[in-house]
Amino acid sequence: MQRTNFGEMVCSIARTLDVIGEPWSPLILRDVWVGMRRFDELQADLKISRKVLTERLGHLVDHGVLERRPYDNRPRYEYHLTEKGAELVDLLMVMKGWGDKWLAGAAGPPVLYRHHACGEIADVDLHCTHCDKPMHAADVDILPGPGARAGY
Template sequence: MQRTKFGEMACSIARTLDVIGGPWSPLILRDVWVGFTRFEQIQADLGISRKVLTERLGHLVECGVIERRPYDRRPRYEYVLTEKGMELVDLLMVMAGWADRWLAGEAGPPVLYRHHACGEISRVDLRCAHCGGPMHAGDVDLLPGPGAAV
């Protein structure tokens, strides 16, 4: 069966899913972000098979969101987020905020976010890059962009 090529669609969401679609890639990115940078650490944390982890890490490296860096002469590698990967983690923080609101239950969120600039515990908040006002689904109109499908 041939895999759908989401990256070729004229849709930003589909293109993003081409990079992080499926359950393992976002969790791998999360692990690398929080400091699990070695293959064995990620595998132990997620309980993922070596084969699947190898494939997913290769895909994320190919997409430019993580890079492999040697840390041993054998060779052994660790994985670090690129600038592109750090911006993708911002998306994961928004997803976590949604889950904290709608799925955390009485126990509450499993992770809190302390903002470096002010030291306060906060949540991710979408804002307009132009005016700084809230920017949520009901606050915008969708208009065709320069890359829209004709």
């Protein structure tokens, strides 16, 4: 089965999905972020087949989201977030907030975030980079950008 190439679409959301839109990829990024960096650790936590994990890790490395670093004399590697990958984790943090609000149920969120700057347990929220006010879907107008096709 041929996979649709979302990376060729003139849409930043589609291009992002081309990198992490397959369901295993965000979970792999989450695990690497929390410190599981070796193949066997990732496989044990996710209960994913070796073949699928190998493919997903290769895809994330090819897209510059993860980097492989050798950790012994055999060809064994740890996986680390690149700067590009760390910024994708910010996206996952927003997704976690949505899941906590709408899907966690009576048990509540499975994890909490303690903010390093203030030491408080906090949620991630979107803010405007100019005025620092909250910025959500209802607070913006969609305008064509410099990369838009004619007739957008």
